[in-house]
Amino acid sequence: MCILKNGRGCQMGLNQKLIDNIRKVEPYVPGEQPQDRVIKLNTNENPYPPAPGVERALLEMDVDRFRLYPDPSVEKLASALAERYQAGPDQIFVGVGSDDVLSMCFLTFFNSRKPVLFPDITYSFYKVWAELYRIPYECPKLNEAFRIVKEDYYRENGGVIFPNPNAPTAIYENLDFVEDIIAHNRDVIVIVDEAYIDFAGKSALELIDKYDNLIVVQTFSKSRSMAGMRIGYAISNPALIKYLNDVKYSFNSYTMNQASIACGVEAVKGQEYFEKTIRKIVETREWAKGELKKLGFEFTDSQANFIFAAHPQYDAGELFEALKKKKIYVRHWDSERIRQYLRITVGTREEMEQLFTALREYL
Numbered sequence: 001m002c003i004l005k006n007g008r009g010c011q012m013g014l015n016q017k018l019i020d021n022i023r024k025v026e027p028y029v030p031g032e033q034p035q036d037r038v039i040k041l042n043t044n045e046n047p048y049p050p051a052p053g054v055e056r057a058l059l060e061m062d063v064d065r066f067r068l069y070p071d072p073s074v075e076k077l078a079s080a081l082a083e084r085y086q087a088g089p090d091q092i093f094v095g096v097g098s099d100d101v102l103s104m105c106f107l108t109f110f111n112s113r114k115p116v117l118f119p120d121i122t123y124s125f126y127k128v129w130a131e132l133y134r135i136p137y138e139c140p141k142l143n144e145a146f147r148i149v150k151e152d153y154y155r156e157n158g159g160v161i162f163p164n165p166n167a168p169t170a171i172y173e174n175l176d177f178v179e180d181i182i183a184h185n186r187d188v189i190v191i192v193d194e195a196y197i198d199f200a201g202k203s204a205l206e207l208i209d210k211y212d213n214l215i216v217v218q219t220f221s222k223s224r225s226m227a228g229m230r231i232g233y234a235i236s237n238p239a240l241i242k243y244l245n246d247v248k249y250s251f252n253s254y255t256m257n258q259a260s261i262a263c264g265v266e267a268v269k270g271q272e273y274f275e276k277t278i279r280k281i282v283e284t285r286e287w288a289k290g291e292l293k294k295l296g297f298e299f300t301d302s303q304a305n306f307i308f309a310a311h312p313q314y315d316a317g318e319l320f321e322a323l324k325k326k327k328i329y330v331r332h333w334d335s336e337r338i339r340q341y342l343r344i345t346v347g348t349r350e351e352m353e354q355l356f357t358a359l360r361e362y363l
């Protein structure tokens with residue numbers, strides 16, 4: 001067995017020349033997925049089950065068909081999404097979660113020698129992909145209120161990506177703001193990562209026809225309760241989607257398995273159920289903001305399914321550990337500027353009540 005030291009050397013076995021030619025990366029660290037029963041408010045999953053049609057689709061699957069490769073073009077799911085979002089099927093690219101879609105986007109669209117721009121505080125995977133693919137990047141700082149400063153993105157660059165609402169800050173910027181960034185970057189690709197848009201305001205999807213440099217990425221993991229199925233998608237003009245597909249087919253043609261495709265179609269069809277669960281989460285979020293305030297927390301105005309909160313008198317790292325001891329998992333990063341914050345996923349009302357009970361005992 002070989003133990004890597006600092007990701008470079010090796011305590012035993014491998015010789016240095018061999019190591020020199022290995023691609024070394026500092027991987028993305030996902031939130032914990034404890035396998036025992038806990039109150040899980042740490043990875044922004046949806047506390048409600050997927051749309052009812054999803055279970056039916058799974059039970060009705062023809063297992064004999066598992067002998068065959070799935071449809072590489074994911075036509076059924078792309079069509080369902082196209083209908084839902086009033087786009088053409090050739091405007092949709094489906095992948096294994098939006099992580100897969102975003103990773104393919106980095107590989108396809110960020111090939112300039114100029115730096116790709118994304119905020120200093122944002123989804124930490126962006127930096128990992130940039131490093132993995134050796135894409136130069138720069139990270140303009142969010143302002144003191146954790147807001148994106150749009151003018152920072154008006155300079156020469158190799159592409160732009162940001163989530164809206166941003167993560168982990170939960171702040172949503174309106175469509176005029178997003179459009180300004182897209183309009184100032186007509187020579188590069190702008191990716192708007194809308195993982196949490198269904199909990200917030202208007203989507204940038206309505207700008208797709210107006211700007212040929214725009215790609216909108218969304219996911220089934222949060223608002224559609226399907227994190228375990230791994231489905232994400234990009235919507236753009238047919239030309240950019242074609243480039244994306246060319247890269248995907250050069251990598252792995254059969255990314256989406258048959259079960260994910262069948263369940264995904266049903267999740268899209270369950271629109272009424274979808275709207276109902278979103279409403280419940282937004283209601284719980286707004287109520288939870290009030291409770292947090294009573295406990296003395298400070299937080300940004302979340303428009304997502306999580307709240308980014310700090311307590312002026314208590315250390316976030318210690319709070320995190322105390323909650324964990326009570327089997328309540330939230331997210332904490334020991335990194336500059338956000339060290340005193342917890343990111344708390346909005347669960348069911350009952351889960352949130354247990355969180356507040358635990359907090360009241362601690363504070």
Ligand SMILES: *Cc1c(COP(=O)(O)O)cnc(C)c1O
Nearest residue numbers: 097098099123163195219221232
């Ligand atoms: C959760 C998340 C994703 C990835 O979600 P998938 O499960 O891979 O679809 C992408 N971007 C942001 C900002 C997220 O929070």
